[in-house]
Amino acid sequence: MKRSGRRSGKPDTKEEILTAARRLFAEHGFESVSVRRIAADAGVDPALIHHYFGTKDDLFLAAIELPIDPGPEIAAALRAGGLEGAGGRLMHTFVSIWDGPHHDKLVAVARTAVSKPAMSLMFRKLFERRIVKTISEVIGDEVDHVHVRANFIGSQIFGIIMTRYILKLEPMASLDAEELAETIGPTIDRYLTMPVEHIAARH
Amino acid sequence: MKRSGRRSGKPDTKEEILTAARRLFAEHGFESVSVRRIAADAGVDPALIHHYFGTKDDLFLAAIELPIDPGPEIAAALRAGGLEGAGGRLMHTFVSIWDGPHHDKLVAVARTAVSKPAMSLMFRKLFERRIVKTISEVIGDEVDHVHVRANFIGSQIFGIIMTRYILKLEPMASLDAEELAETIGPTIDRYLTMPVEHIAARH
DNA sequence: CCATTAATTCATCTGTTGATGAATTCGACC
DNA sequence: GGTCGAATTCATCAACAGATGAATTAATGG
Numbered sequence: 001m002k003r004s005g006r007r008s009g010k011p012d013t014k015e016e017i018l019t020a021a022r023r024l025f026a027e028h029g030f031e032s033v034s035v036r037r038i039a040a041d042a043g044v045d046p047a048l049i050h051h052y053f054g055t056k057d058d059l060f061l062a063a064i065e066l067p068i069d070p071g072p073e074i075a076a077a078l079r080a081g082g083l084e085g086a087g088g089r090l091m092h093t094f095v096s097i098w099d100g101p102h103h104d105k106l107v108a109v110a111r112t113a114v115s116k117p118a119m120s121l122m123f124r125k126l127f128e129r130r131i132v133k134t135i136s137e138v139i140g141d142e143v144d145h146v147h148v149r150a151n152f153i154g155s156q157i158f159g160i161i162m163t164r165y166i167l168k169l170e171p172m173a174s175l176d177a178e179e180l181a182e183t184i185g186p187t188i189d190r191y192l193t194m195p196v197e198h199i200a201a202r203h
Numbered sequence: 204m205k206r207s208g209r210r211s212g213k214p215d216t217k218e219e220i221l222t223a224a225r226r227l228f229a230e231h232g233f234e235s236v237s238v239r240r241i242a243a244d245a246g247v248d249p250a251l252i253h254h255y256f257g258t259k260d261d262l263f264l265a266a267i268e269l270p271i272d273p274g275p276e277i278a279a280a281l282r283a284g285g286l287e288g289a290g291g292r293l294m295h296t297f298v299s300i301w302d303g304p305h306h307d308k309l310v311a312v313a314r315t316a317v318s319k320p321a322m323s324l325m326f327r328k329l330f331e332r333r334i335v336k337t338i339s340e341v342i343g344d345e346v347d348h349v350h351v352r353a354n355f356i357g358s359q360i361f362g363i364i365m366t367r368y369i370l371k372l373e374p375m376a377s378l379d380a381e382e383l384a385e386t387i388g389p390t391i392d393r394y395l396t397m398p399v400e401h402i403a404a405r406h
Numbered sequence: 407c408c409a410t411t412a413a414t415t416c417a418t419c420t421g422t423t424g425a426t427g428a429a430t431t432c433g434a435c436c
Numbered sequence: 437g438g439t440c441g442a443a444t445t446c447a448t449c450a451a452c453a454g455a456t457g458a459a460t461t462a463a464t465g466g
Binding site for chain 2: 028029031032111113114115116120123124127148151152154155156157158159160162163164166167169170171172175179183184186187190194196198199
């Protein structure tokens with residue numbers, strides 16, 4: 001029967017808390033998860049969470065550990081070849097990132113962006129300042145109105161994120177990166193090359 | 204100074220509550236809105252809400268008033284012409300529905316589907332049982348593997364819903380139905396006609 | 407005009423939430 | 437080996453959640 005006080009050994013409790021927080025935030029979203037629940041999952045007293053991280057918002061920020069900068073990977077994917085096939089490479093990059101070790105963080109952000117205005121804003125900024133900017137810089141001189149194009153591309157990618165990682169619809173959820181890139185790639189290619197003056201003109 | 208008891212006249216308080224609920228649920232999502240807040244917005248005592256609708260879940264269900272059946276409109280759009288242009292007509296139909304009087308209900312459902320598992324399930328069922336089924340019935344003999352195709356179409360439509368109605372990114376949020384249909388249409392057309400055996404084979 | 411029923415509010419309960427401060431235990435350092 | 441600081445828990449708060457039952461007022465039908 002452990003009473004109170006410090007534990008034996010040197011357990012990395014801080015990291016255990018973060019892991020539990022990431023898992024739960026990703027699975028249920030920010031408001032549906034209580035600090036107590038996270039503490040229970042981490043096998044820790046709730047007060048310890050506040051001791052380490054402060055408020056619940058602070059814990060969330062620590063758990064998602066922004067900024068995750070996908071800029072370089074996107075740029076590399078775009079530079080790996082010409083405009084043809086760029087969509088497939090882009091899609092493959094995205095899915096790889098989301099399937100990778102940052103999965104829980106990213107899903108947590110996406111889920112929370114839908115219900116928490118501050119997170120929604122952060123999402124928008126991340127999209128505009130990293131993704132759109134990177135795309136612009138890399139292929140901005142081969143193509144016009146990159147901002148509009150990037151938003152259409154974003155709409156398709158966001159749809160994949162939702163159906164694959166949040167709603168987990170089949171077959172989206174279980175396709176692998178190659179299949180998705182192959183199937184979605186041409187859509188993105190088209191958004192990169194189609195004429196968009198009539199839309200861009202209205203800013 | 205009004206104390207308690209019944210009000211004069213015949214105000215449609217029930218509907219005022221539902222309207223406030225729809226607005227708030229659409230704007231903030233289910234868990235972020237309290238019964239008290241809805242009551243305040245409707246200018247009513249919180250107890251009245253429970254009196255009329257029972258639990259908060261019941262209120263939500265009453266507010267979104269399912270099922271909204273988009274089947275007929277989708278079927279009509281598909282039947283209005285051949286396979287070419289079907290994507291544009293489909294997109295136009297969707298955007299018109301979401302921009303129409305059911306806007307708040309639909310946004311409320313979409314927002315809540317991301318954080319509430321029960322709503323997520325309802326969303327999936329609505330998608331499979333209404334949309335996929337309708338598409339299958341109407342063009343199922345012109346095209347194979349409709350289920351897989353419908354899911355790719357769904358991913359693009361869901362992306363539009365998210366960027367346009369939830370995150371409200373520009374220019375998505377302010378384009379009109381025609382422009383969206385024109386731009387997204389070909390994407391959907393492609394998902395309707397591209398080969399998908401390799402994906403469908405894995406079920 | 408009286409009785410019934412519907413509409414509305416009040417006061418209140420219970421559970422949960424995020425959060426705090428004091429108390430306890432352990433590790434590390436000199 | 438005593439001291440100091442870090443780690444951990446306990447008990448507890450105030451705010452707010454959803455919910456309930458009784459009390460009050462108005463409309464309605466006979």
